[in-house]
Amino acid sequence: MESKISLCMIVKDEAQNLKRCLNSVAGCVDEIIIVDTGSTDGTREVAREFGALVRAFPWNENFSEARNASLELATGEWILYLDADEVLAEESREELRRLAKDDNVEGYFIKIVNYLGSEGWVETCPDLVFRFFRNRREYRFHGAIHEQIADVILENSKKANYKVAEEIVIIHYGYLDRQIEEKNKKSRNLKIIQKELEQESDNRLLRYHYGVELFRAKRYAEAAEEFIKAANGIDPKTIYLPKLLRYVVISYQSAGLPEKALDVARLGLQFFADYADLYYYSGVLCLELKQYVLAGEYFQKAVSMPEQPAQYASFSGVRGFRAFYNLGQISEIFLNYEEALRHYILCLRDNPDFTPALENIIRILEPRKNPEYTKECLEKIFEFCTPRSRLILGEIYFRQGAYALALECLEGAAENMLLSPEARLWKAICLIQERRYLEALRIIDTYTRESSFYPLAKLNELLCFWVQGKKRKVRSISLELYALGLASDTENVIALFLDTPDKHKKSYKVTLGTDGVSLLLEIIARLLYLTEIERAMKLLNKIEPDSFSGCRLKISRLFYDYGYMEKAEALLREHLTSNQEAEAHFLLGEIYQKNGNYVEAEQHYRYALEKEPDHPRYYICLIHLYENLRKEILLEAVEKYPDSEVFKQLLEEARNNL
CATH class of the missing domain: 3.90.550.10 (Spore Coat Polysaccharide Biosynthesis Protein SpsA; Chain A)
Structure with a gap:
């Protein structure tokens, strides 16, 4: 029965x-x-x-x-x-x-x-x-x-x-998160466990659960302390010990104590040598501590681990997409982009929904500069056959400023699905960037005042007419935007498009806060895409220089990325007068390297290395520079001594090494 x-x-x-x-x-x-x-x-x-x-x-x-x-x-x-x-x-x-x-x-x-x-x-x-x-x-x-x-x-x-x-x-x-918030579980559970612990202070399991609730409440240092108390003297066969050790590790990590976290992870691996989570977090911690080679070794160990026992409660992806993603990032740190692409592809094969890996692949392929090559590469590896996948791809292209490709994807997605108001605005922006102004304006006209995207749509309408030199339209739309009661920073950005500042102020300059500068730099990037360098400089010259404090490097990077090397060089040199950042020296080194000015390039790579001695990319850049310099010297030697077999052989070796 x-x-x-x-x-x-x-x-x-x-x-x-x-x-x-x-x-x-x-x-x-x-x-x-x-x-x-x-x-x-x-x-x-x-x-x-x-x-x-x-x-x-x-x-x-x-x-x-x-x-x-x-x-x-x-x-x-x-x-x-x-x-x-x-x-x-x-x-x-x-x-x-x-x-x-x-x-x-x-x-x-x-x-x-x-x-x-x-x-x-x-x-x-x-x-x-x-x-x-x-x-x-x-x-x-x-x-x-x-x-x-x-x-x-x-x-x-x-x-x-x-x-x-x-x-x-x-x-x-x-x-x-939604369920926890609705039931107020965190505060309820903490209150009950605290009361229990007063009666059973030696109860390890109860203390473990107390640590878990403290961790969920983001009280990480206290959580680590309770986990350590629960772990001291525990029987290694205790079924929840693997989870307990992982909690100690991530509590110390979240509390900003990576060295302590790494010590515990290594100790845990002595008990559970097949625990993928501990290898994974050891890799994360080494990455945080800039121990890049060791981090890579830990991530490789994580992906090599067998199926995890249920009592390990292993987090998803530690043997797959998470570890591969971090291996890709380490490869990028060493400027090994082919290896990075390989790891990001493995990441997506394990979890096709993990879009950060796709975004990194696309960034490496440089879709704005190489649109056809990017498309060709992606089509060989992935299938973007559903409207949702086309939309995701379009959004990534949009964020990376590859507007032509973004537009193509958004239009493809729109054939089989209704685009959201945000996605339709992306499409309008792409049309502006491709100078298809009438089509863009038709989309912008569909937004009403009730839409949360209305102010942004009107701002893009303003930019659209400003680029075309239509001053009356610019003034009219500006007045409409002012009537919306926008933040003062946004209003100050709008004022930049008007050619009639207060004439009583001879040197009229606009002061922007953080949000205003962020918005302005988005506009500058779009103007550089449109090769509207004069308009970009016109806007920048209207800003009080102090407004750019803390973001001059970002502005320099914009001009560098869009190929305006002379302007980027000037801005970087100006930036270095007050801030000797490694990144600024690195960018100058890159500019001089491309121009064949190897002496200046070497100097700035060395400055960058001095500022960030733990970053391997500066060594790699110096090695590449010396290889190029060697080739240049050998070419000069061969030209002067064309019959010298020694120089010919050395030149051949140099070419093979590049």
């Missing part, structure tokens, strides 16, 4: 989640017991729709007592307990019935997959939980929070047999 299974739950105000949960167990449990601790949102009605036995239980800040109240009502031979923000995976239903037939097992550790993060970026983290066990009167939960029962079963039956059933999977949505 088949064993009867009882689902036991405690709930409060879970109408939003409960239906999903109960649907997931339909057909695989024989009765549903719901203990309600004070719902006011229709939770009880939802439960009764599924034939549940519903009982009220006054909440007393003790989860075990509420859970035990549900066990008292259960009549099945087996107990499955779930929370309302969990579901039983569909493929697990038959397996649950099969496991209940084993007469030699008292309970099962089940795989749970926790969904973490926010709606914009959700990750998964597996773990093991004790959720399926025999219904015996002596088996009751203990602990006010993170209630336990597995140890109680062992206390009552020393020979009780447990098994791990990874084929049974529970999906948990409760760690999503």
Whole structure:
């Protein structure tokens, strides 16, 4: 005869989640017991729709007592307990019935997959939980929070047999940021655990959970301290020790103590030599400490690790896309772009939705300068055949200033989907950048004052007419924008487009704050794309020089990126009079290297190296420079001594090395 299974739950105000949960167990449990601790949102009605036995239980800040109240009502031979923000995976239903037939097992550790993060970026983290066990009167939960029962079963039956059933999977949505915020879980859990610890200060598991709640509350240093207390003297076979060690590592890291974090990670690897997460975080920490070669070795170890045991609760991607992404970044640090591309491609093969890797690939290919080559390369590796993928690609091109390619993707996406107001504005901006002004204006005209994008649309309309030299239109649109009551910084940027400053001020200059400068630099970049260098300089010359404090290097970089080397050089030299940044010296070195002025280039690469001795790119640039210089000297020598076999052989060697 088949064993009867009882689902036991405690709930409060879970109408939003409960239906999903109960649907997931339909057909695989024989009765549903719901203990309600004070719902006011229709939770009880939802439960009764599924034939549940519903009982009220006054909440007393003790989860075990509420859970035990549900066990008292259960009549099945087996107990499955779930929370309302969990579901039983569909493929697990038959397996649950099969496991209940084993007469030699008292309970099962089940795989749970926790969904973490926010709606914009959700990750998964597996773990093991004790959720399926025999219904015996002596088996009751203990602990006010993170209630336990597995140890109680062992206390009552020393020979009780447990098994791990990874084929049974529970999906948990409760760690999503939205769920946590709605239930105010962080402050509630901390309060309950603190009260428990006052009674059981030696309880390692309780202290571990206290550390977890402190970590979630972003109290990282305190969390690390509690985790260390829980770890000191612990049995290495403790099932949650791998997670505990990882928590110590990421708590120290988040508290700004990378050296301590790395020490703990290395210690942890002595106990768990196959733990991919510890290799991964060791790599992250070495990267933070600028130990680039060692970081690469750790990431390579992470990707070489086998499938992780469920009790490790390994984070998604540490053996795949996350490690490959970091390996790509390390390759870029060493200016090895081919190797970086290889790692980013591996990253996307492991997780096609990880768009930062795609963005880095596109950045390396330089789509603004090499549009056809970029398209050709991407088409060989990936398929962008859906409207969503075309939209994502268009957005990346747009952010990188490759407006022609962005426009092509946005138009492709629009053939099979309705573009959002933001995406339509991207399209209008792309049309302006391609000087297709009438088409851009038609899109801009569709935005009304009720739209949150209306001010930005009007600002682009202003830019569109200003570039065309239509002063009346510029003045009219400026007045419309002023009427919107925008931030003063934005209004000051708008004033730059008007050719009639206060004539009583001979040297009229506009002062901008951080937001105003940021907006202006976006406009400057677009003007440089349009080769409107004079208009760009006209706007910059209207700004009070002090407004650019802290961003002169960024302005120099803009002119460098768009190929205005003389202007970039002048701006960099001006910047270096007050700020000897390594990046400024590096850019000057790059300019002089391209111009064949190797002596000046060497000087600035050396200055950069002096400022940032831990950055390998300056060594690599110097090596390339010396190789070029060697070739130049050998060409000169061969020209002077054309019959010299020595110089010819050296020149051939130099060419082969480049």
